[in-house]
Structures are given as structure tokens and as C-alpha cells.
Amino acid sequence: MNAATSEPKLYDCRDAFTATLEAMAAENNRIVAVCNDSVGSSKLTGFRDRFPERLINVGIAEQALVGAGAGLANGGKIPFVCGAACFLTARALEQIKADVAYSDTNVKLVGISSGMAYGELGPTHHSTEDFAWVRAIPNVAVVAPCDNAETAAAVAFAAEFKGPIFLRLSRVGVPQLLPDNHKFELGKADTLRDGVDVTIIANGVLTHRAMLAAEKLAGAGVEARVLNMASVRPIDDEAIVKAAEETGAIVTCEEHTIFGGLGSAVAEVVVETRPVLMKRLGVPGIFPPTGSANFLLDEFGMSPDGIAAAARDLIERKA
Template identity: 40%
Template sequence: MSQKIATREAYGKALVELGGLNPRVVVLDADLSKSTKTADFAKHYPERFFNMGIAEQNMIGVAAGLAAAGKIPFASTFAMFATGRAFEQIRNSVAYPHLNVKIAASHAGITVGEDGGSHQTVEDIALMRSLPGMTVLVPADGPSTRAAVLAAAEIKGPVYLRLGRSGVPVLYDEPVSFTVGRANWLRRGEKAAIIACGIMVGMVLEAAGQLAGEGVEVSVLDMHTIKPLDEAAVLEAARSCGALVVAEEHSIIGGLGSAVCEAVAGGCPVPVRRVGLPDVFGESGKPAELLAKYGLTVEGLVRAVKEVLDRVK
């Protein structure tokens, strides 16, 4: 896991590939193409790229119109502005008529870093998974981001794709086994199961290795699809392990942790320890410092597993 690539970088490359495969694909950006990496698509397919300016609400409305005309629009901006500023347009212009718009939001979570709480969206998954018919994808690395982009283009309906700013370890070999709505089991163990998404998956694998060295074997699931959630995998993990830890770079309210708790409450109640931000906004700081502050580290994950196992005892 030495090589690192930001999921936004992989998104930009995947868009170029997808543009060559499907002429119906168009890309819209809110004057952030260098940061979201849609500039690569603009260079290759300028006639299918639209810089909408700093006007995210209008961008989503235009994307809805393009989808209604038979195009497959990927609308890109920072996650804070995609889900926060344009929520009403996503709800009423995209989700309500179930249009084929893909919202690719970069710079999600606290690893935006020094931009601070105003730009660190830790509630976007909660907002998007609350919308009827919305598919929510949070890939863990570069190769799985490519797979998610290609899969999103095949889905008939709205998709929210969550991407990050910082480089993350490459976990998967190509071709990636990626099926929307089906978790990837990366490790099998009987003591507990750790379910994670996005940047936390790499940390979870490190934590699982450390725990194995202490004689504690845990399962690891990459829950790259938050909605539709792979409830079968969640319940299998709950039944086989009896204790769960959920890790996400997001608030513990409304995100993956909440989705997992909803699933086990109705199917197999077991102790669940959620690792994420408590009921707070982020703040300015270096990404590593912020992750450490909120316990989103290998050490924090190891501690969370031990805490949930103590509850089982």
C-alpha cells in the first residue's frame, strides 16, 4: 500500500476513459476543473465540457436538462457546495423526477485540511442517502474510483459519487471487483468486523493487521456503496462476529454508521461502535492532525475494536 493517489485524480482519468467509450457522457463543473480534475476531460472533449461558473444550483439544473435530453451528465464541484448549496436542485430537479445525473463531489470530509469547517462537509452522505432513489458511492482508492465512475454511468438514475482531496493508498489491483450494492470482503475474522468506506478502508486494513499480531482476527468490509446498502453482508458480519465497528470520514450521524445500525437493529442486534466525527463541524488544520483529533487513525480503530469487544464480554 505504498503508492498513493487521490480519488479525485482517479476520477479525472476515468472520465476521459468514459468519454471515449460513451459519446452521451458530458461533464459540467463549477469553475473548479483543476481541483476536481475534470480539466482532463475538457482537454479531450471540449465540445462536451461546460464550465458553469461559481453557480452550483444552476449547474445542477442544467445537468437535469441535459439528462432529460438523453445525455449522461457528470456534475462536479466540491462536496460542500454540491450537497449544501444545491441540495434543493438535487432534490427537486434530479431526484424527484429520477433523472440520470451523476453528482461527482470532490474535497469531501475533513482531509480538505486548512480550508476549515466551512469547506469540510461531514454531512453529505447523510443528505444524499436521505433522497429517494439516490445511489451513493464512496470508493476507497484510485482503482475502485475508476470502477465506480464506469458503474455510475451504467446506472439509470441519480448517483452521488464522493471523492477526496488527499492521496490514499492503492488497495486494489486492476480489474477491481466492483458491484454496486455489494460490499467487498477484504479480510475474514471471527472476533469482530470493521465496516468502512472511502479513505478509512486503508487504515482499517492496517488496524486489522495490527490486531492480528495481538491474536485478534477481524473481518474487514469495504462498503463502497452506502445506498443501496449491502444489508446481507452487514447481517452476515453481525451474525458471524457478534460485534461491529464502522469507520467513515463523516459525521457519525446519518452516514454509513447510521445505515449499519439501522440494518442490524432490524435484523441482528449486536454492539456497534461508530468511528467518525461526533456532532461537530470540522476545523482548520493539516489533514493528519485533524484525523488524529477525531480518532480517525489506525490507533483509534484498534482502540474501537477493543472497546466493542469489551462490551461483548
């Protein structure tokens, strides 16, 4: 907490990613990094300086990037394949499908600056379809950590995990919500706040906004449950069903189109098990315009006030 402003300290999750990667690489020489002319934006400068022989820079060639990662994995290495999420997924989707997923190859895909983190660079650099694209491919786990602690835990998990995994990391600063010793569990949600009136489910940069929305609701006598759903595939069916049964209404928040991402994954569980009122907050099926990530999230109804308003609307509808 900043004593002068009472504002929480904000963390760039890329720092937690590279710090964890370097620490693991010092203990395990099988760990390598592969990037697409993105040493700086992936924050791999320190890794390059410490392990120059274990950083492979293929240049701006994302299909070759993923193919190289698959080859390294087949040679016994543990490759962390890093690139801007928008280009890693869109340009190399066939390689992710054929070279990584189909072969169930031990590649760690790291989508950097995900969602709308590139802001002012506009629609060509927004990555608001990556959940949907990668979630539809068999064998690939899909994870979007909410803060620096969960990022570090998810990276450590990925190194030990046998098989493909897609880590979605933003460059937008977020406060730390989870403890330093947080243990990441694939397919498990974290209950950050309990409540009985409505459930808010979020991940990535939206989780702390969901917590702020819950605080606003509490001030009005509404008890909102907040689930951090970092694991999008596999998803925590049990936590979703429990939330539906115990709160009767669910709001999902994601830095992604509302089609095919977190909201869709939650809705798939809800409609097949315990149908309740839902509201999916996200990008409403358009190309997000140019603007900072925080500005765009607010514009698409995902400010803390916007999330709280969506929750209140569901509560009124179920009354």
C-alpha cells in the first residue's frame, strides 16, 4: 500500500513470470525460452544474460516460434514459448493445434500483453479472442493468473506439468490479491470472498475489479461471492455449480469477447447442471477501439461500479 495515496502497489505480472523462470532455470537446465523478437516485451533480458545459450529468438515468425518450441520439447527440453498473445495465438494457431496439441507436446505457451493491454496500438494488437481459440483445441490447459503471486505459482506449475499449457499474462499493473506462498491448482477456483446474494467470477486483470465491486455491494448490504477462475480449461465445475445453487445468480467478467471465453465456459456448466440467471461482461462481439486497457474495460461495463450494477440487476431479476 502506498502510504501517501492509500493506493495498493501495482505489479506487472511479467516480472513474476521472468523471476520465476530464471529461478527454475538455475535449477533445471532443461528449461529454455523461445521468443519472437520479443526479448524486451517478454521481459526476458535477465534470462538472456544469465542463460544466453538457452534463449532462442526466432524473429518475427510465430509459426516457426511454436514449431521450434515443439522441436525442443521433443528433444527433452521444457520450452516456454513467449510472444504477444495476439500474434502467438492468431498467427500460429495451426502450429498450436498440429505441432503442440495434436501431439500432446510438452510446450508452455506464454501469451504476453494479453487482452487489451496494448491499448493505444488498437484492434490489430488486442487479443480478445485467444481464450476461445485455444480453449477449443484439445489437450491444451488455459490459465489466466490474477496477480503476481498467482503468476509465479502458475509458471512453477507449468514447468512440472506434463503437456501443453497456455498462460495468459497481461502487462497492466494489478494489486496482489493472493499470498506469496499461493499454490496454483489446475481446474480449481479460489474463493476470494464469500457471499449468498450473487457470485462474481473473473480472472486476469478483472479479478481485483470484481473484488472492488463486491466491496461496493457490501456497502449496500449485498453479499457477493467472488471466485478467481484462473483455470479456464479445465474449469472448476464444482465451484460453479455450488455458486449457482447457493447464490442463484452469476456475473462473469473477462478481458475477452463474450463469445467462447470465461463467460461461455461458465455458462456451459450452468446450463447443463443448475440453470440460473447470468450476465457475461466482456467485449460485446466487436473489435475494441484504440484506448488504454483500463479505459476500455470501463467502457465495456467492467469498472467496479459497472460490475456492481450488473450484479444488482441480476439480484432484482431473481427476486
